[in-house]
Amino acid sequence: MLDGKVVVVTGAGGGIGRDIALMAGANGARVVVNDIGAGLDGSGQDDGPAARVVAEIKAAGGEAVASLDSVADAEGAQRIVQAALDAFGRLDGIVNNAGILRDTFFHKMTEEEWDRVVKVHLYGSFHVSRAAAPVFKQQQSGSLVHMTSTSGLIGNLAQANYSAAKLGIVGLSKSIALDMQRFGVRSNCIAPFAWSRMISSIKVDSPEQEARVARLQQMTPAKIAPLAVYLLSERAASVSGQIFCVRNNEILVFSQPRPVRSVQREGGWTPEQIAEHAMPALAASFHGLDVSSDVFTWDPA
Structure with missing residues (x-):
């Protein structure tokens, strides 16, 4: 499905990114495997992961090169895109998959923990997309295929930095889709459920969390790759601005925020009238303080 295409996959040294890179290569794409080889918290650097995935693609008969630049700054993103142009002479698709976690409850979160996660996820998706634009x-x-998360779409504990970045990516993707549709450019999001090195850092401190982790362990990163490859292909020419979710063998499309209920009062509102009339009338449409596991309560097939 990707014959003749050149694709960049960030964070492709392992997990979801690795499987997307491998499947893209198996479907005819020439692949730039980007990964700085950092730890889950973004520290350190190792060229091994990217090199190993490149070797796997080549061993299967494909073409690939490694990129060790960081998505967290504009110069690094520009070098990632340039790596595709230098090696293969063109660029057709981007998978913004690189990410880190620094989970902590909001009242304990440091500016550094906030900044680092937002820089890799949200700024990283912007920088690489902007370099490719x-x-x-x-x-x-x-x-463009961006990785969002139900942590942002629905909510999760101890992930204000990650959740904010992942919901920001949804807005970024929609804006790219709107601004660049006249140039034939598409932009979509995937919220993946898969057991990976990053997800393995989830804190397990309750029976409910243990059950959630056990479900996640049944969902392999390879299940995400087919949708990403499809979205990169010409077969998805009419698909843009959407939010998808993959849970094992399930593919879901997410709603996007729209008004659900309204109240109005001739002459406007006082604070007291809002308390007495507006909020009681609107309350039936309020959302609870759900986390992702409250919504996805069933075991995927």
């Missing part, structure tokens, strides 16, 4: 505009085609 002139290339896509020039050739009048291109596909």
Whole structure:
């Protein structure tokens, strides 16, 4: 499905990114495998993970090169895109998958913990997409696939930094889809459920968390790759601005925020009238303080 395409996959040294890179290569794409080889918290650097995935793609008969640049700054993102142009002469797709976790409850979260996670996830998705945008505009085609999360779409404990970044990516993706549709450029999000090195850092301190982790362990990163490869392909030419979710063998499409109920009063409102009339009338449409596991309560097939 990707014959002749050149694809960049960030954070592709392991987990979901690795499986997307491998499947893209198996479907004919020439792949830039980007990974700085850092720890879960973003520390350190090791060229091994990216090199190993490149070797796997080549061993299967594909073409790939490694990129060790960080997505967290604009210069690094530009070098990632340039690596594709230098090695293969073009660029057709980006999978913004790179990420780190620094989980902590909000009242304990430091500015550094906030900043680092937002820089890799949200800024990283912006930087790489922005570096690719002139290339896509020039050739009048291109596909961007961004990894969001139900932590942002629904909510999760001790992840204010990660949740904010992942919901921000949804807004970024929609804006790219709107701004660049006239150039034939598409942008979509995937919220993946899969057991990976990053997810393995989830704190397990209750029976409910143990049960959630046990369910996640049944969901392999390889289940995410088919949807990503499809979205990169020409078969998805009419699909843009959407939010998908993959849970094992399930593919879901998410709603996007729209008004659900309204009240009005001739002459406007006083604070007292809001308390007495507006809020009671609207309360039936309020959302509870759900976390992702409250919504996804069933075991996927």
